[in-house]
Amino acid sequence: MSLVERIRAGDRLALARLLTQIENEDAAGFDTLTELFPRTGRAHLIGITGAPGSGKSTLVNRLAMELRHRTGATVAVVAVDPSSPFTGGALLGDRIRMRDLSGDPGVFIRSMASRGALGGLARTTASVVDAFDAAGYGWVLIETVGAGQAEVEIARTAHTTVVIEAPSAGDDVQAIKAGILEAADVLVVNKADLPGADNAVRALQSALELAANLRPVWDHHGRLETVEAASAEPAWTPPVLKAVATQGGGISELVDAIQAHGAHLKAGGxxxxxxxxxxxxxxxxxxxxxxxxxxxxxxxxxxxxxxxxxxxxxxxxxxxxxxxxxxxxx
Ligand SMILES: Nc1nc2c(ncn2[C@@H]2O[C@H](COP(=O)(O)OP(=O)(O)O)[C@@H](O)[C@H]2O)c(=O)[nH]1
Ligand SMILES: [Mg+2]
Structure with missing residues (x-):
């Protein structure tokens, strides 16, 4: 059987091989992807972004399990981790924390290191997402640190973008990368077991109200422009949820919100x-x-x-x- 046939038949090893080829920017991988491309377009892509340490990986782990249980569909996780000398350990940490899921053959987790140029990472991540989509994964969760342009780009091109915040010591919200709040479809204040969670929820809600009449537009250079809302699409008000990812608290509500957003997208074009x-x-x-x-x-x-x-x-x-x-x- 060819690699394409094996991937279509659900062979995880074949899929893993394709993902490695894509990460290495191997021409054979792109040929395989081209053959698979007509099968893409069915997965629901969820971008999960937020500051380092806000609990994204922990939450993604819980979310993957909940989506799997509630919908029965298979779940892929793409963890985009910057491999800077300061955060190099994060890759291993994520692999270890996400091990809980690896016993389930309906869940596939892939950590990506950001080697080389950021633009390269965005391109490779898009191809990895396409590979999961073509392989029939119903949900693709993409975890990115909401810090750089490439990460914001990856997060905002998902169908549903979830932005995670953790409560800070003061009552201000941690500075959110410009463009990310506007890109958020669902906001989650994680670590709601810690003090300051309600303040963070209020701060996010008022930031959302400020942004409510403005909607982001990216020109063809990928620059963010903000213009008065004049959309034919029905409005979506991003909910602000609380979660305690370590305990699984709030995850069910998050799945509700994601499903509601998916239905909203389908209904409104x-x-x-x-x-x-x-x-x-x-x-x-x-x-x-x-x-x-x-x-x-x-x-x-x-x-x-x-x-x-x-x-x-x-x-x-x-x-x-x-x-x-x-x-x-x-
Ligand atoms: N108190 C508390 N700690 C959490 C929660 N979720 C995650 N953490 C902890 O926060 C730290 C960073 O979590 P991680 O998922 O790696 O964050 P990431 O860098 O955003 O992926 C870990 O020590 C987690 O155990 C939570 O809901 N409450
Ligand atoms: Mg992480």
Missing amino acids: GRRRRDQERLRSQVLALLGAHLLDAFLESRGREQIDAAVESVVGRRSSPRQVVEALLQARR
Whole structure:
């Protein structure tokens, strides 16, 4: 049997092999994915994002179990972990904590290290999500740290974006990365067993009210613009829930909210719009990467190095050298 046939038949080993090929940006993996691509578009993608330590992995673990029990559908978890020297341990920690689930063949967990460029991570993650979708996983949970542009990008292209906050010592909400609150479909104040949870809920609710008449729009460069709401789609008011992920508290309500949001998307055409947005950013990211590669190849390293040197020496501005590079004929 071919790899495609094995994946379609539910062979986990075959799927794991494809995921590794994708992570290594191996051409064979992309060929397999191309063959599988017509089978994608059925999974419900859930982005889960929030500050490090807010309890995302713990919550994702509980959420995966609850979705599995309540819907019977299979669940994939994609944990995107930055592998900086400061958080390198997180990868192992997540693997250990998520081990509870690994006895269930209907749950597949994949941790991804952010090697190389962030844009590369976003691209690889999108392909990993496609692989799970094609393999028939009904729910794909994508855990990202809500810190960088790439993570925000990954989270906002899901069908349902869940933003997690933990109560802070003061009564202010921890600074949320710009664009993330606006991208939230469901907000969760986790660690509701700790003091300050109700304050965090109130703070999030007032932040949501402020944002209620504004809705985010991303232009084709992926820049965030905020415009007055003028959407044909029916409005969705993001609920603010409380959870105690370590005990499983609030997880059932979270599944209710996710299912309600999924029904809302289907009824109002939002599901199609989100698919369009997600696939458009996939296409543009790939196109951008290929154009850059082709450009760098055509100019040769020396020209680029010379341009960078000129900027380092403050003889030219970055904009000037880019204009010169674009104009220069070989
Ligand atoms: N008190 C409390 N601790 C929690 C809760 N959820 C997670 N934690 C703890 O918070 C720490 C970070 O959790 P983790 O899931 O790794 O957070 P992540 O970095 O956002 O993925 C761990 O020590 C968890 O046991 C909760 O609901 N209450
Ligand atoms: Mg984590």
